[in-house]
Amino acid sequence: MGKTLKIISLTSYSLIFLMGQMIGLPFIFWLIFTSFEFGNSDQIFAIFGLIGVILNFTKHSKSRLGKILSFVLMLTPIARRMTEIPIEKFNYLAFQIPLLLFVITYLIYILKQNENKKTVHNTV
Incomplete structure (x- = not known):
């Protein structure tokens, strides 16, 4: 179940689309291209996302x-x-659905107990 949640969350993260003037660009490509675009103020944030x-x-x-560290870096x-561009520019489903799916599945992945850890209950 843990691997499935991780796969779903990372896939949905990769499928977040940023709409440009002509076409939409998958977020993972934006991260890669922006991390190598020197002099851009978004470069450090793109690197954080890739590290995540x-x-x-x-x-x-x-x-x-x-x-948790990975989740924060990816966000x-x-x-x-979302803070440098007007919020109205993100009012499309190709951004909202994958982002919501990523946040929900990754939070469940964080909160879910590891499968290899077994809880021991004391009986009286």
Whole structure:
């Protein structure tokens, strides 16, 4: 169940679309292109987002702290875009549905107890 939640959340994160003047661009491509665009104020936030995605594939993603850190890093470029561009520009389903799906599934992934940890109940 944990791997499924992680796959759904990362897929939905990748499928967030940012609408441009001509076409929409998947958010993961925006992160990659912007992280190599030197002199852009969004570059550090794009790097944070990529670090958050990469952190999901390391051993740190198994701990709750690692999951939370990854989630925060992945949300920073989205929050940055939503604060620098008028909120009305994000009123389309190709942005809202994947973002909502990402947030919900990743929060469940964070809160869900690890499968390999077993809880021990004391019986009296």
